[in-house]
Amino acid sequence: MFQLDPIAALATAPGIGAIAVIRVSGEGAIEITNRMFRGKDLTQQASHTAHFGTLRNQPDASGNASIIDEVLVTVFRAPKSFTKEDVVEISCHGSEFIIQQILRRLMQEGARLAKPGEFTQRAFLNGQFDLVQAEAVADLIASDSDASHRAALNQLRGGFSKQLKELRQQLIDFVALVELELDFGEEDVEFAHRDRLRQLMLDIRRVLHPLIDSFSTGNAIKNGVPTVIVGKPNAGKSTLLNALLNEEKAIVSDIPGTTRDVIEDELFIDGIRFRLIDTAGLRQATDRIEAIGIERTQQKMRDAALVVYLFDGKNIAPDELQAAVAEVHESGKPYLLVGNKLDAIDDEKRQSLEQIVGESIVWISAAKHIHVEKLKSALSARVRTDAAVQTGSAVVTNARHYEHLTATDDALARAISGLDSNVTPDWLAMDLRVALQHLGEITGEITTDDLLESIFSKFCIGK
Numbered sequence: 001m002f003q004l005d006p007i008a009a010l011a012t013a014p015g016i017g018a019i020a021v022i023r024v025s026g027e028g029a030i031e032i033t034n035r036m037f038r039g040k041d042l043t044q045q046a047s048h049t050a051h052f053g054t055l056r057n058q059p060d061a062s063g064n065a066s067i068i069d070e071v072l073v074t075v076f077r078a079p080k081s082f083t084k085e086d087v088v089e090i091s092c093h094g095s096e097f098i099i100q101q102i103l104r105r106l107m108q109e110g111a112r113l114a115k116p117g118e119f120t121q122r123a124f125l126n127g128q129f130d131l132v133q134a135e136a137v138a139d140l141i142a143s144d145s146d147a148s149h150r151a152a153l154n155q156l157r158g159g160f161s162k163q164l165k166e167l168r169q170q171l172i173d174f175v176a177l178v179e180l181e182l183d184f185g186e187e188d189v190e191f192a193h194r195d196r197l198r199q200l201m202l203d204i205r206r207v208l209h210p211l212i213d214s215f216s217t218g219n220a221i222k223n224g225v226p227t228v229i230v231g232k233p234n235a236g237k238s239t240l241l242n243a244l245l246n247e248e249k250a251i252v253s254d255i256p257g258t259t260r261d262v263i264e265d266e267l268f269i270d271g272i273r274f275r276l277i278d279t280a281g282l283r284q285a286t287d288r289i290e291a292i293g294i295e296r297t298q299q300k301m302r303d304a305a306l307v308v309y310l311f312d313g314k315n316i317a318p319d320e321l322q323a324a325v326a327e328v329h330e331s332g333k334p335y336l337l338v339g340n341k342l343d344a345i346d347d348e349k350r351q352s353l354e355q356i357v358g359e360s361i362v363w364i365s366a367a368k369h370i371h372v373e374k375l376k377s378a379l380s381a382r383v384r385t386d387a388a389v390q391t392g393s394a395v396v397t398n399a400r401h402y403e404h405l406t407a408t409d410d411a412l413a414r415a416i417s418g419l420d421s422n423v424t425p426d427w428l429a430m431d432l433r434v435a436l437q438h439l440g441e442i443t444g445e446i447t448t449d450d451l452l453e454s455i456f457s458k459f460c461i462g463k
Contacts, residue, residue, distance in 0.1 A: 003027035003078060003085045004122060008106040009114035010099055011462035017094035022102055023462060024088040024111055025119055030075060032109040033088045036102075037073060038065075042088070047077035055090070055102055068101045069093055083119055084126035117459025121452060124444060131444025131455070132161045135398055138459050139222065154395070160211075161443050167204045168439040174200060175432045178425050198419055201412045204435075208409045211396050216305065218397035224266060224275040225383055226303060230328075231310040236340040240310055240366040241265070241278040244376070270380040277304070306334050306382060313339035313349070313363065318356045325357045336378055337361045342370055400455075404438040411435040 006026035012019070024033055034042040039053020051073050056065035072091040081087040092098055103113070117138070124134040140153060154160070174197050229237045245265055263278040309328045311321060328335050339350065342363040354361050362378050364371040396402050415431040440446030 002126065006032055006111040007114035007118055008103060008111040009119070009462040010103070011089070011119075012094075014096075015094075016096060020092055020094040020099050022090040022092065022099065022106075023114075023119060024090070024106060025081070025083045025085045025114075025122065026111075027086070028110065029086045029088050030077075032106060032111055033073060033090065035109050036068075036105050037071075039073075042073060042075055045075050047075060047080050050074045055092070055105065057101075057105065058108065068105065069095075069098045071102075079126070082128065083122040084128050085122060114461060115457075116461050117456030117463060120459055120463055121456040124452075130161045130165075132164075132398075132401065132442060134444070135400075135455060137463065139397060141460070141463065163207060164439055164443055165445075167207060168436060168443075168445070170200055171204065171432065171436055171439070175429060175436060178429045178432065194419055198416060201416055205409055205412055208405055208412075212402065212405050212409060215396045215399075215402040218395040222397040224273040225305045226277065227274045227306045227308060227379065228277040228279060228304040229308045229310055230279055232312070232316075232324075235310045235312045236366045237278050237310050238263070240308075240338075240340070240364070241276060243366045243369050243372045244276060267376075269376045270384075272380060272383055274306075274379060304333055306336070306379070307331065308336050308338055308379075310338045310340055310366075312341055313353065314341045314344040316353075318353065321353060321357060325359070334382060336375075336382055338375060339363045340366055343368055401442050404442045408435045408438040411438065 004026050006024060006029045008022060008024045011021045011023040030042050036055045037051075037053050038056055040051045042051065045051060053071065053073065055068045055071050057068060059065045069092045074089045074091070076082070076087040076089070078084055078086050090102060092102060107113070120134050120137050123129065124131060136153075178197075229240060231237055241263065244267055265276055267274045267276055307328055309324060311324065325337065337357065337359055339345075339353065339361045342350075342365045344365075350361070350363060362371070362375050364375050366372070396405065411431045411434040415428060415435070418428050418431060437446060
């Protein structure tokens with residue numbers, strides 16, 4: 001643990017509020033604040049204690065120091081603080097003027113304004129947590145759904161990091177033995193047992209593959225599940241979007257081809273954020289503008305995490321529905337079949353269509369809001385079939401982690417192939433070093449200044 005120069009920043013959201021919190025961290029943070037404070041001597045107070053008093057301006061020519069504000073100052077002594085440095089948190093009234101006056105006084109006493117993410121960066125550099133956990137702090141602040149909150153909290157608690165560190169350490173031990181063989185190259189000795197090394201690499205890949213595969217789910221959790229509503233013209237897609245959102249978001253008309261472009265909005269269902277996308281109807285385009293809209297529909301289907309195929313249950317022919325289901329199925333995307341105009345069809349036809357396609361259908365009436373809540377439950381259930389969402393197990397939500405996990409897996413695959421080909425220890429060691437490099441960059445055991453600058457610059461200033 002080491003203390004850097006003192007920094008200060010507003011830790012609460014900017015703007016007028018009842019209370020604002022200004023955080024000061026680093027060498028001399030307590031002394032700097034104490035020179036402004038009138039109340040108890042902060043330098044003599046124990047860690048994790050709060051003290052009421054006033055903050056003062058610098059004395060004028062007659063020696064009078066005017067009051068800036070009445071405040072509550074909380075003292076955290078190193079290493080028992082977020083940054084593992086001496087930290088002071090000043091709770092003041094939420095006036096922009098007061099906040100700026102306090103920050104100005106802190107600068108006069110020797111602190112400087114913190115850079116984005118600098119408090120969390122110091123916590124990482126001082127060993128409070130690893131890089132995965134540091135990034136999870138930003139994800140936790142930005143979480144706007146139950147699922148994204150749980151994913152960020154799981155990473156913050158370090159389960160993902162601990163797993164990777166243990167595997168990396170085992171690999172380091174074997175790499176050391178392979179490197180040792182290079183020192184005795186002319187003596188034909190084998191320190192790293194090849195069968196055990198193979199088993200270790202296979203074990204690591206078995207851990208990596210679910211993490212790599214979870215990225216699409218994790219990305220959806222973090223940014224919202226892209227859910228595209230597709231179907232033939234006049235199936236009721238725009239009416240369904242309006243019913244789900246409970247507002248007139250899309251123009252509804254009996255004229256085929258009314259929706260020419262995609263329309264997007266967000267909906268929270270059972271703590272999961274869905275990015276709903278209404279699209280142009282799938283048919284042979286009648287003009288160039290409609291053709292562009294249909295092409296965008298097809299692109300949205302390719303990008304979607306979930307497809308809602310909506311059809312007109314009253315007017316659709318069985319063979320037409322079969323062909324549509326086959327097309328959606330071939331896309332490889334998770335999907336829901338939704339039959340519209342429930343109020344206009346009898347039970348016999350509904351059962352007949354379900355038997356023909358061999359799948360369950362969610363029946364609704366978008367126009368009359370019949371079973372719309374049932375459809376919402378089906379959407380939630382379809383996403384929650386992913387075990388990672390259900391159990392809160394490790395989910396990769398960060399593109400940087402995904403890239404390094406993929407590169408690690410590729411390096412291990414090459415190393416296993418090298419074992420099969422009886423490559424020399426130097427070639428084997430090269431691939432193992434690459435795997436170690438990428439694993440280390442995920443958790444921050446291997447870092448560069450450019451990497452840290454890139455990561456922490458995305459944080460808010462006071463974190």
